[in-house]
Amino acid sequence: MKRSFQFAITLLALLAMSGFAWSAQAQAPAAEPATTAVTEPPAADAAAPAPAAPDTRGLDEEIQSIKKDVVDLNRDLFVLEEELLFPANTQVAVFLSMDVGEFFALDTVELRVDDKQVAKYLYTPREAEALLKGGVQRLYLGNLRVGNHELVALFTGKGPNGQDYSRGAQLKFEKSVGAKYLELKIADKQRKRQPEFEIKDWE
């Protein structure tokens, strides 16, 4: 990401320089009357028609177009980098979503894959609110070999009565060739008046 950003910045600088050179060329003819005006009498200079203001609209459009190109290039590089770092055949992504949240206020989620901590995320009230409004967070993106694996998610927060609450969820899954997407889902179980933690495998 950083590399692609630096590349994009370099490209932007080069394009800006070329734009500057172009504008310098465009302004060069306008400089000539200024030097010649010194030799001409002042009256003749005043009578001469004022040089037309350079049309900057075209330049603005060109700058906007270059900016758009840079943004597009940055996006392509980001996608390319992600494809290189997390190739489809080994990629594993874990998402988090929340439904309702009456019985659980999310504070932290810790993810362990094959007994190794891969992610730990502390949620601010604003982030928890965004999840409650239907947001889905990509909590982890990594690589796993083909075979059997175990995902454990530990959720901490405030439970039904505002007390500290901690629960875990576990999923044993088989990673085949191709990307694997898993979803951690926190929902309210109205019947038991308790939160429910589930790990879903998106086939």
Add this chain to the structure above:
Amino acid sequence: MLGAALCGAAEPSYRLLGQSAPDFALRATSGSNFRLSEHRGEVMLVAFWGSRCGQCGGQLAALSRMVDTYHSAGLAAFAVNVDDNQVAAAEFAMVHPVTFPVLLDPAKSIARQYQVDNLPMLLLVDRAGVIRYVHRSYRSGSDAQYLDQIKVLLDE
């Protein structure tokens, strides 16, 4: 001028100056969690402090006054405590109350990320999230310097 030059020469360089402030989320003494990136668009003061630090109380009080004054203009602050002993941190925070969140970093992971090598250490982060100024001590006259820099960042 010579004094300033000598001071500048003596001040060790800070590698993160001019770079984006690394994002972090920490729990506050109030129990809420706070994330730095949620304050993008505001001028942020990030003050690292410890309960054994003699200058920290004075600095926090000064920063609290500044945040009170310039909060409406977009100034906010975090006081990041790096004590192992969270009880001592909480007691210190009660004796030196501030109007902004006091965050706890007992593992010092954020302090390491920010290369904190002295206490108090104050970072001034601009509205774009770039670390613009760093102060590794607090003495008389520091307030005026902080204010000048804060005003520059608020005006941008």
